[in-house]
Amino acid sequence: MNERVNKFTAVIMLGFICIFSAAMLLGGKESFSVDENRELTEMPEVSASSLINGSFTEQLSRYAADHFPAREKLIAIDSRIQAELSEKIVNGVFVSGERLLDTGAADRPDTEKSAEAINSFNDSYNGAVYFVCVPTSAGVYSETLPPYMQKNTESRQISSLYSNLSADIRKIDAYNILKMLNDSYIFYRSDSKWTSYGAYCVYRTVIQKLGFSPTAYDKYTIDHVENDFRGDLYHRSGYAGVKADIMDIYRCKGDTNVISCTGRDERGNIYKRHLFDKAELDSSYKYNMYLGKPLPLVKVKTNVNNQRKLLVITDSFGSCFVQFLTQHYSEITVVMPSEIKGSVRNMVDPGKFDQTLFLFGIDSMSDSSIFEKLN
Amino acid sequence: MVYSSLLFIYGFLPFSLLFYYITPNRQREKMLLLLSMLFCGAMGLCYLGLMLAYTVVNYTACRMIGKNRGKPAAAVPFAAAMIFDLAAILVFRTKYFIGSYSIIGWPEGIFPIGISFVTLAMLGTLIDVYNGRISEEKSIFRFALYVMFFPKLIMGPVLRYRSFSKALGSRRDGLNEIGIGISIFVKGLSKKVIVADNLYMLYKAVRSVDPADMSAMTAWLGIAAFLLSLYFTMSGFSDMGVGLSHCFGMRLPQCFSYPLFRTKIRYFAARWHMQAMHWFRHYITKPLSSFSRSRIFRRCIYILSWGAFGFWYSFDMNGIVWGIILAAAIIVENRFSKHRLLAVTGVIYTFIITAFAAVFLACDSISDSLRYIFAMLGGNKMFADSLGFYLFRYYVVILLVAMYASTDLFRNMLIRSGKTRFRTVIAASAPLIVLTFAVLCTILLSYSGSSGMIIMKL
Numbered sequence A: 001m002n003e004r005v006n007k008f009t010a011v012i013m014l015g016f017i018c019i020f021s022a023a024m025l026l027g028g029k030e031s032f033s034v035d036e037n038r039e040l041t042e043m044p045e046v047s048a049s050s051l052i053n054g055s056f057t058e059q060l061s062r063y064a065a066d067h068f069p070a071r072e073k074l075i076a077i078d079s080r081i082q083a084e085l086s087e088k089i090v091n092g093v094f095v096s097g098e099r100l101l102d103t104g105a106a107d108r109p110d111t112e113k114s115a116e117a118i119n120s121f122n123d124s125y126n127g128a129v130y131f132v133c134v135p136t137s138a139g140v141y142s143e144t145l146p147p148y149m150q151k152n153t154e155s156r157q158i159s160s161l162y163s164n165l166s167a168d169i170r171k172i173d174a175y176n177i178l179k180m181l182n183d184s185y186i187f188y189r190s191d192s193k194w195t196s197y198g199a200y201c202v203y204r205t206v207i208q209k210l211g212f213s214p215t216a217y218d219k220y221t222i223d224h225v226e227n228d229f230r231g232d233l234y235h236r237s238g239y240a241g242v243k244a245d246i247m248d249i250y251r252c253k254g255d256t257n258v259i260s261c262t263g264r265d266e267r268g269n270i271y272k273r274h275l276f277d278k279a280e281l282d283s284s285y286k287y288n289m290y291l292g293k294p295l296p297l298v299k300v301k302t303n304v305n306n307q308r309k310l311l312v313i314t315d316s317f318g319s320c321f322v323q324f325l326t327q328h329y330s331e332i333t334v335v336m337p338s339e340i341k342g343s344v345r346n347m348v349d350p351g352k353f354d355q356t357l358f359l360f361g362i363d364s365m366s367d368s369s370i371f372e373k374l375n
Numbered sequence B: 001m002v003y004s005s006l007l008f009i010y011g012f013l014p015f016s017l018l019f020y021y022i023t024p025n026r027q028r029e030k031m032l033l034l035l036s037m038l039f040c041g042a043m044g045l046c047y048l049g050l051m052l053a054y055t056v057v058n059y060t061a062c063r064m065i066g067k068n069r070g071k072p073a074a075a076v077p078f079a080a081a082m083i084f085d086l087a088a089i090l091v092f093r094t095k096y097f098i099g100s101y102s103i104i105g106w107p108e109g110i111f112p113i114g115i116s117f118v119t120l121a122m123l124g125t126l127i128d129v130y131n132g133r134i135s136e137e138k139s140i141f142r143f144a145l146y147v148m149f150f151p152k153l154i155m156g157p158v159l160r161y162r163s164f165s166k167a168l169g170s171r172r173d174g175l176n177e178i179g180i181g182i183s184i185f186v187k188g189l190s191k192k193v194i195v196a197d198n199l200y201m202l203y204k205a206v207r208s209v210d211p212a213d214m215s216a217m218t219a220w221l222g223i224a225a226f227l228l229s230l231y232f233t234m235s236g237f238s239d240m241g242v243g244l245s246h247c248f249g250m251r252l253p254q255c256f257s258y259p260l261f262r263t264k265i266r267y268f269a270a271r272w273h274m275q276a277m278h279w280f281r282h283y284i285t286k287p288l289s290s291f292s293r294s295r296i297f298r299r300c301i302y303i304l305s306w307g308a309f310g311f312w313y314s315f316d317m318n319g320i321v322w323g324i325i326l327a328a329a330i331i332v333e334n335r336f337s338k339h340r341l342l343a344v345t346g347v348i349y350t351f352i353i354t355a356f357a358a359v360f361l362a363c364d365s366i367s368d369s370l371r372y373i374f375a376m377l378g379g380n381k382m383f384a385d386s387l388g389f390y391l392f393r394y395y396v397v398i399l400l401v402a403m404y405a406s407t408d409l410f411r412n413m414l415i416r417s418g419k420t421r422f423r424t425v426i427a428a429s430a431p432l433i434v435l436t437f438a439v440l441c442t443i444l445l446s447y448s449g450s451s452g453m454i455i456m457k458l
Helices: A002-026 A048-052 A055-066 A071-085 A113-125 A155-165 A176-178 A196-209 A232-237 A276-282 A369-374 B006-022 B025-042 B045-067 B072-093 B117-129 B140-148 B161-169 B175-207 B215-247 B265-271 B276-288 B297-316 B317-336 B340-363 B364-375 B386-406 B409-416 B421-445
Strands: A091-095 A100-102 A127-135 A169-171 A220-229 A243-252 A260-266 A271-272 A299-303 A309-314 A333-335 A355-361
Touching: A002 B175, A048 A055, A048 A155, A048 B364, A055 B006, A071 B045, A071 B161, A071 B421, A091 A196, A091 A232, A091 A243, A113 A127, A113 A369, A127 A155, A127 A176, A127 A196, A127 B175, A155 A176, A155 B276, A176 A196, A196 A243, A196 B025, A196 B175, A220 A276, A232 B276, A232 B340, A243 A299, A243 B006, A260 B265, A309 B409, B006 B025, B025 B140, B045 B117, B072 B117, B117 B140, B117 B161, B117 B265, B117 B276, B140 B317, B161 B386, B175 B215, B175 B421, B215 B340, B265 B317, B265 B340, B317 B340, B317 B364, B386 B409
Parallel strands: A127 A169, A127 A355, A309 A333, A309 A355
Antiparallel strands: A091 A100, A220 A243, A260 A271, A260 A299, A299 A333
């Protein structure tokens, strides 16, 4: 009896293993995962050093995991099981009934170096520098997180960043604005970034500092362009148990209009862009609908006739913010240092602008390499 | 490449089984060596180089000792190889020699997994050959296989050469053994991927709080999670290794025999990491105890060898303290072992002592450990807080499952049930159970692709 069972086990298990390894070996290899919104690992190249220190096998292991048969389905089940087995954290994403939140805030590196780089930009700049640091959804909804993560990590990180910035940089406290409004739909449920409404709430304060009076909420026509958006936290956790998000675009009633919107990369190639690129709603990351896929520089010209120009240095938080600035400036230049390999000054001369607005998520602030490109 | 990775389970394992079983019987030992070298090479050619160096140095030394047996000249190769082995473990397990890695061409940041086990095995073999307890191995292939045999590379067991060559010589491979082997492998995999990794998350959550702000409840949850996670990680890896060797027809002994939740610390000690413990008893406690018959002296030696065992775990003071606490507790316990109260409260007090000792394995420094113990004793004037209740709520199921799985209750129930229907049902559904757990583990591994050694580097 026992021997027969053992042999049966062997046959079943060997069959199971062989089917999966054959599928892994012979199965089609995708190069991009839509569900995770990332490039999958390519077959590692053999090199002497990677063989010697074993990193070849590590990469091969990652390659095997990335191209494992039925990977996306397995990950979706994995996230459900993980959330049941232990506390509700899946791949570093906290899963509450209502929303997904990033849990990595406490591990972020210090922002001191980034602050230094911005200060030295400010020292060599004649105009006025405005600075907004935006918390992630985990900072605004920190009370939803497990008790040991509710230490106001992000608010402390932001205030220490602000205290390291020069006194003549005008800082806007987005954290408290958003925190007060956190029962409105200001952050996506499955993304760490703000919704258009969240951006609008901060815009009201920012635009006053920049010297304009904000456009009232009822002056906008709001279109719900998408109701099935799943953001970066979903890509990371694969957890589909929270409601999909809605994406809005705000258009001001009246006669202000965007005349042109052009992007430029480091080689000088020119791309036609749109303030709202609805083609991106069919891509794997729908957030790119705002201003299109990130480019080093995007210039927006409007029919506002005041000859005022604004330089916006930003990250992905900014692409959703620009829609509110178009009613005030005749030209807005949006620069994303994270997309630039060399120096920002090769792309744009800040001296031609009277005002520069820095708008960054706290996550980008901890990556000082982004800000070293400023100088 | 660890056993608990998709690349190993669905790549290396079927590959090695295929090549092993298509090789004619007489060449299978060589095939095993080839596969083991491939495994080592996959961890990095530098790792393969290190293992080959171990093989060559110790093999040559053993042969030279054998040639000069009984002559004083035998001491020279003996001492030289001992120094080589000890130097190797010191270089790789302590942080003082990181600067010298470039001199020997070792890439920085790479830890040679399993080096602690290899070193113990080599030292033991050298001593045995030198003392004439075993004759030296003539075949360098078999000796190399002893060093590099991939199923015992990561987590032992520390086998003495004689046991290994006996297991190698009396191989019984075939479908039956593969069935047993894969079942044990999947058991070990589940221990690691399902239980140990989740409990480690609990421990990590507790450690994100400073011990000075920790409530007693949180601290106890944390250390219970650590102890269980440590046990499930180590016994999981050793089960995987034992299961793998079964697939190649070799029956290696289990390293752990349900050590937790015993009624006496003595029982815990006798069942925890048995082969490694045997090694320390055999090569340290016994020879040193023979110097004097004095009771106090022998107790000191006993404590010392446990300290050495702990030092082997962590290579710092904390490990030594762990060993000393356990040894001292056993000595005290032996004095009172006839006390009737002990029989009733045994499980609780054994758990408490092992938990206090485990703090020293968990923490980085003595002062950190003491602050943690202070929190466990309620020294922060907090016995329970919201964090404690939160963690309890989410982890209580896995903690209870882990506690049950770490005891031998289920096995005993099976044995006691004899030839009843219950046992038949369990036996008949075994293939399905194994398959289910294999699928579950594959799902849990699907995101990261592997689940490495996080809790202790041996």
